[in-house]
Amino acid sequence: MPLGTLDRSPPPFFKQGASALSKLMVFSSLSVLLMVADGRFHWSQPLRTAVATAIAPVQWAVMQPIGLATYIRQHVTSLESALQREADAQRALAAQAQRGMQVEQLTLENTRLRELLDMRERTSAPAMAAQVLYDTADPYSRRVVIDRGLRHGVQAGSPVIDASGVLGQVTQVYPLLSEVTLLVDRRQAIPVLNARTGVRGVAYGLNQPNSEGMELRYTLSNADINLGDLLTTSGVDGVYPPGIAVARVTRVERRAESTFTRILCEPLAGMSGALHVLVLQPVSHEPRPETPAPSPAPSARRHP
Amino acid sequence: MIMRPGQQLLLPANPVFIWLSLLGALLANMLMNMGLWGRAAWTPDLLAVTLVFWCVHQPLRIGVGTAFCFGLAMDVHQAGLLGQHALAYSLLAFFAIAVHRRLLWFPVVTQAVHVLPLFLASTLVEVVVRLIHSGAFAGWSIMAAPVLEAALWPVMSALLLAPQRRAPDPDEDRPL
Numbered sequence: 480m481p482l483g484t485l486d487r488s489p490p491p492f493f494k495q496g497a498s499a500l501s502k503l504m505v506f507s508s509l510s511v512l513l514m515v516a517d518g519r520f521h522w523s524q525p526l527r528t529a530v531a532t533a534i535a536p537v538q539w540a541v542m543q544p545i546g547l548a549t550y551i552r553q554h555v556t557s558l559e560s561a562l563q564r565e566a567d568a569q570r571a572l573a574a575q576a577q578r579g580m581q582v583e584q585l586t587l588e589n590t591r592l593r594e595l596l597d598m599r600e601r602t603s604a605p606a607m608a609a610q611v612l613y614d615t616a617d618p619y620s621r622r623v624v625i626d627r628g629l630r631h632g633v634q635a636g637s638p639v640i641d642a643s644g645v646l647g648q649v650t651q652v653y654p655l656l657s658e659v660t661l662l663v664d665r666r667q668a669i670p671v672l673n674a675r676t677g678v679r680g681v682a683y684g685l686n687q688p689n690s691e692g693m694e695l696r697y698t699l700s701n702a703d704i705n706l707g708d709l710l711t712t713s714g715v716d717g718v719y720p721p722g723i724a725v726a727r728v729t730r731v732e733r734r735a736e737s738t739f740t741r742i743l744c745e746p747l748a749g750m751s752g753a754l755h756v757l758v759l760q761p762v763s764h765e766p767r768p769e770t771p772a773p774s775p776a777p778s779a780r781r782h783p
Numbered sequence: 784m785i786m787r788p789g790q791q792l793l794l795p796a797n798p799v800f801i802w803l804s805l806l807g808a809l810l811a812n813m814l815m816n817m818g819l820w821g822r823a824a825w826t827p828d829l830l831a832v833t834l835v836f837w838c839v840h841q842p843l844r845i846g847v848g849t850a851f852c853f854g855l856a857m858d859v860h861q862a863g864l865l866g867q868h869a870l871a872y873s874l875l876a877f878f879a880i881a882v883h884r885r886l887l888w889f890p891v892v893t894q895a896v897h898v899l900p901l902f903l904a905s906t907l908v909e910v911v912v913r914l915i916h917s918g919a920f921a922g923w924s925i926m927a928a929p930v931l932e933a934a935l936w937p938v939m940s941a942l943l944l945a946p947q948r949r950a951p952d953p954d955e956d957r958p959l
Contacts, residue, residue: 513866616816617863
C-alpha cells in the first residue's frame, strides 16, 4: 500500500484543544448574546456590517448567473408583448397628461393659497431611484434588498415607494446595499389617513404563512370606514411625506363583543413584484421652516 | 483503526477541498434563496448537510467554531435575527461530533435516518427562537426542510467522498 493512502501525521495526543461540549457552551451562549443584542438592543450593527462585507463577494458571484438568466429571459420575451406593453404605457401616459397639466396649475394655486394662509410650504422630498435585487430568504419577515447603500447616500429610516404606493422603509444600510422592510412585515407600522373621511390611524403589517396584508388597528367600531377606502400617508410621523397612497380597505369586520373594528387592507405597492423603486429622504431631515410668529387670533377650541 | 467489514479504505481528505465545499454549499444556499425558490420555508439547507458531513468525517478539522462562523454568514445573508443560524449550526456540529464514531458503521441510507433527528432539532431550535423573539411562525412547510436534508445525505456523501475514493496510485489504463 502506498504511503499516500493514509493521513501521515497521527492525531495529536495531548494538544487536542477544547472539548466539543465546552466549545458548544461558548458558542451557543455567544449566539444567545448576539440574538439578545440584535433583537432587543440593536447593538450588533458593526458586526452585521463586517460580516456583510465579508460575504459580499460570494453574493456578487451568485447574483451574476441570476442576472444573466433574467437578461436572457427578457430578451426572449416576444415582440408582441413588448409592443402591447408599450401601447399600454402610451395610453397610461396620455391619461396622466391631462392630470399632470392640472397638477401644475393646482400646485401653483395651492402655493398661493398657502402663502395667503401663511402656512408652511409643502416640500417634495428628494428621491433616488433604486432597483430591487432580491427578497431576503428569512421566512419570518418580509424584506427586500436594493442596490443603493451608504455610498449612494441612503439613510436608515428612509421611506421607499414604487409606482403605485408606499413599499416600506429602509431598516439596514450596508456600504453598497440596503435592506427595506416591507409594509406587510409584522413588525412594521405606518401612520395613515383615510382619504375619504380624513380620519387618521396606524396600519400594521400582517404577515402570516399563507396570507399577507395590513391591518388598521384601534379603529372604534362606530368609525366611518367602508370597503374600498383609500388610505394615504398622513405625514404626522416625520418620516413619510404626506399624501402617498398606501393601501385600500378590503374587509371590515364589526364585532359586537369588541370596541374596535377589525379592518384588513391590501397594500397598493407590488409587495412581491416591485423591481424599480424610489428611496425618498425622511421628512424630518428636510430643513425646518422658521418658527412662525404667534398668531394674534385666538386658537380654535380643541376637541377633547 | 477498527473499520466496518467491507468499508473502502479512503485517501486523506484535502483541507482545501473541505473549505471549498463549505463555501460552495454557502453559495448554493444563496443561489436557492436569491434565484430559485425565494423565501420558501421548505428549502433544504445544503450548508447544514455539508457541515454535518465534515463534522462526522473530519471532526478534527471542522467543528463547532466553523459551524458558528458559517451560521453568522447565513444570518447576515438572510437578514434574519443575528445568531439564529449560528446557534442552530453550533448545536448541529456538536451532535454530529457526538455521533461521528457510531454513524460511520452504518450503510449510507441508515446514516440518513440517523441524521434526520439532528436536522429536525436544528430546525426546531430556529422555530422556537423566532417564536420567542417575535411570535412569528413560518408555516408547517418548514418541517419539510429537515426531511429533504436527510434525503440529500446519501447524495452529498457520494459527492463529497468522491475525491477520496480515487485510486491511490493512478493507472493510465484505469483512470478512475
